[in-house]
Amino acid sequence: MHEDAATNLVHQAGEAAAHAAEASGHSITHMMMHLILQLAVIIIVAKIGGYLFQRFLKMPSVLGELASGMVIGPYAFGGMIDLPGIGVLFAENAGFAASAELYGIATLASIILLFLAGLETDLAAFLRYSVVGSFVGLGGLVFAFVLGDGLAVIWPGNGIDSFMDPPALFLGVISVATSVGITARILAEKRKMASPEGVTILAGAVFDDVFGIVTLAIVMGMAKVSMGGGEVNWGEIGMIAAKAIGFFVVVTSLGLIFARKITSAIKKFKSTEIIVAICFGLALLLAGLAEMAGLAMIIGAYIMGLALSRTDLAHEIEHHLEGVYNILVPIFFCVMGMMVDFSVMKPVLIFGSAYSLLAIFSKVVGCGLPAFLMKFNLRGSLRIGLGMLPRGEVALIIAGIGLASGIIDQGIFGVSIMMTVITTMLAPPLLVKSFEGGSGLRKEQDDGSEDIETIILEFPSRDITEFLLHRFVRALQDEEFFVHHLHTEQPTHRVLKDDIAFTLIQDGNKLQVNVPQANQHVARMILLEELLSLSDLLESTKQMKGLDEMGSDLMSGMFA
Amino acid sequence: MNLKKVLSLDTVWVDLKADTKQGIMEEMVDRLTAAGKISDREAVLQAVVEREEKMSTGMQNGVAIPHGKTDAVKSLVAAVALNKAGVDFDSMDGEPCTIFIMTISPLKRRGPHMQFLAEVSRLIGQASEREKLLACQTHNEIHELLTGK
Structure with a gap:
């Protein structure tokens, strides 16, 4: 069956579109206007669909975008919308749903x-x-x-x-x-x-x-x-x-x-x-x-x-x-x-x-x-x-x-x-x-070293937590760890090196480190050093004399 | 990680003589200088002392990990030493320290510096391992114990 279908449909669709444009006397500007209107509908509907899926169904937004496409496509509502002077919004083109x-x-x-x-x-x-x-x-x-x-x-x-x-x-x-x-x-x-x-x-x-x-x-x-x-x-x-x-x-x-x-x-x-x-x-x-x-x-x-x-x-x-x-x-x-x-x-x-x-x-x-x-x-x-x-x-x-x-x-x-x-x-x-229930490791492998320890550090504000997370990540990179930022709702970093693996999660003003028992030493020590480096920073801000003075310099002359 | 790359026979000592915190730090830095591992004794000592001033590195169960960062070294320099009599090191549990792990790492250069410290600490995390270490009579024995695995 593939031999029959072997012709390039996109190519066909393109030619068909061009012919259609010629036949109907539509200029390329007209085609572009149609395209832009299509894009307008697609972007808005897809984004809203993605949002709804993520927000209410807790599903990845890609599914919502996909579903939006099914709804507005030429085989559903898109084929029914006939705009005056433009034609069908999403029409099938030589067997292909998109122009x-x-x-x-x-x-x-x-x-x-x-x-x-x-x-x-x-x-x-x-x-x-x-x-x-x-x-x-x-x-x-x-x-x-x-x-x-x-x-x-x-x-x-x-x-x-x-x-x-x-x-x-x-x-x-x-x-x-x-x-x-x-x-x-x-x-x-x-x-x-x-x-x-x-x-x-x-x-x-x-x-x-x-x-x-x-x-x-x-x-x-x-x-x-x-x-x-x-x-x-x-x-x-x-x-x-x-x-x-x-x-x-x-x-x-x-x-x-x-x-x-x-x-x-x-x-x-x-x-x-x-x-x-x-x-x-x-x-x-x-x-x-x-x-x-x-x-x-x-x-x-x-x-x-x-x-x-x-x-x-x-x-x-x-x-x-x-x-x-x-x-x-x-x-x-x-x-x-x-x-x-x-x-x-x-x-x-x-x-x-x-x-x-x-x-x-x-x-x-x-x-x-x-x-x-x-x-x-x-x-x-x-x-x-x-x-x-x-x-x-x-x-x-x-x-x-x-x-x-x-x-x-x-x-x-x-x-x-x-x-x-x-x-x-x-x-x-x-x-x-x-993930309910106990360990997923075999008994002989499960020596407790894989037990995950959770270290939680709470800071007075989200800003400080973010700041420290950033510093901690840099310190880990300096120690030649690979730090990977994952695109999840809470800022999450995965830290890897040889057989060491742990995660850093920022949860509001808390910094959470999930680390296997066997690797907790290194995580704790690097955390400690970064915390201590804060005191250097505090010391240096004290030396930044006259924050007030700087502030009034910035403000003075604004209402001259 | 491979401790052999960092620890050599002339950076493990069973016989520290100093009996004060400052003395221990000085003695270890002196010995590293004598071993040719560092050239700028003052800069290194200053880095270690500054770190110590922020928070004591005397941990629990007789372990102390004095360390510092300075560009006076080009790569990680480390030493492991014992003072079996024990020295007051302002440790967390108030007990005198007998095992000292020192690292000096360059400020700017990347490398598994803290990881080395963490690895040694992990090795001697168990009481039995610390006893084995303290039972060592010669530099050779320590070296073998730490790098043999």
Whole structure:
């Protein structure tokens, strides 16, 4: 079936739009006006939807944005709104829910998303941190891929009969990418982030990300060969895999090696805005190159992020792109939601349910089994499997790429969305429940050294707590710890080095440190030194003579 | 972490002679100077004393961890020493201190400085381990005990 669908739908949509514009005598200005109105509706509705989901359902905002898209899409209300002089607000275009220009903006958003994901990846932890984590990540990947792909093959009547069929490969790779954001939030809320399970999940997720991107690269390569009408044989697959992995390894290594050189060259511009913009330009460049090399654009963007993640610019770039991210990325998810055609969902609902069930099973078993074999008991393994359960952003992006390139049809696209939504909604309650009860470690492993100790320091004001948290983080970095800021509701930092792992959480005017017994010495000592350094600071403010005087200098002359 | 990288045979001593807090700090800094680990004795001593003035590093159960930061050293300098008779070090539990762990770290340079201190403290966290340490008769024995693991 993929051969039929092989024509590039986006291209078609673009041409169709252009023709439509010509035929109706609409100028390009008119098309842009339509686009801008669409964007206006999308941004407002997606943001509100995201807010409602987060605020009232305690669900990640991405689900709300997705749902908003489903509501305003051409297959729902969007197709009914007919504006005078403009036409249907969101019309289907040659079988594609978004116009080429709108899809272009969504694509840009997906590149930003993956670029930032790469930037936030803790590569050092990936390279040296957790053995268990790597097996957990790899186990989940293999199980999810094989089961997702295999289900498509054995399912009757869908025209997929080979493991190598591009749609089957896509179903495999879509179910791979774990989105650990929601798990991280729950672990932080339940104070389990420094627990052995929490550490393993977060390490596993890093592996999952990197391996997932490599797998996508391989699948894209294979899909493109078979779409070109070529028969994919094992020799060729080996070549494609080697090429994909080669591209990833070579470009990432080059990036890491030259990142400092490149950034120090860019830094000559002095202005942070210019520096950040150029780095983003480089991400777009690599995205384009990756697509040219037969991979996907997001792979290039992710690699550029990864390469820059270890430079001192990483934080600046993240910080400056945050605003763009907050506006553009919801557009992407909303557009993905718009593409869900409910009328084609009916025949695939059972397949979708089976696919979602397998997606749950594959992570629970695929991640749980290595955990069980290494040092966890059943309870701990289940926690880890459930923690790796939610799929999210990356799964949606891959599904979007599949749909846009005609590799998967709207039915399979809908199934992918369904799986993403189900796994993301199920994970939080199941995870919270699984953390009830005792230790998740096996008896022989559980020597009490993993007991988490909570150190709470209360300060007179939130400002002081924030200030000290900041200093503490810097002191830890000076001690060569890797400190990772997690985007959770309470400011949370994860601290890692070799086999030491703990978390810092700012809770109002309290600073909370969750640290395993075995590592509490170092946490306590560094905390103490920072507290003592405050006294130096106080001393120096006393020497700042005449704060009053400075103040009156500032105020004098204001009412002359 | 690997204590071997920081501790050497000429920075572990079983026989501190000083019997006052100030004396212990001076003696350890002197010995580090003699071992060629530091060149600017005054700067290092000042850093340690200043830190001590903020809050005593005499902990509990006979352990003291005098330390300081100064750019007079280029990398972490550390020593572990015993004074079996015990010295009043203004410790938290008021008991005299017998085990002294000293670290001097550069102000600006990154490195696992506090982590070293924490690691040694963790090693001697148990009473039995401290007894083993105090039973050491030679510099060699201490060195082996701390870096053997």
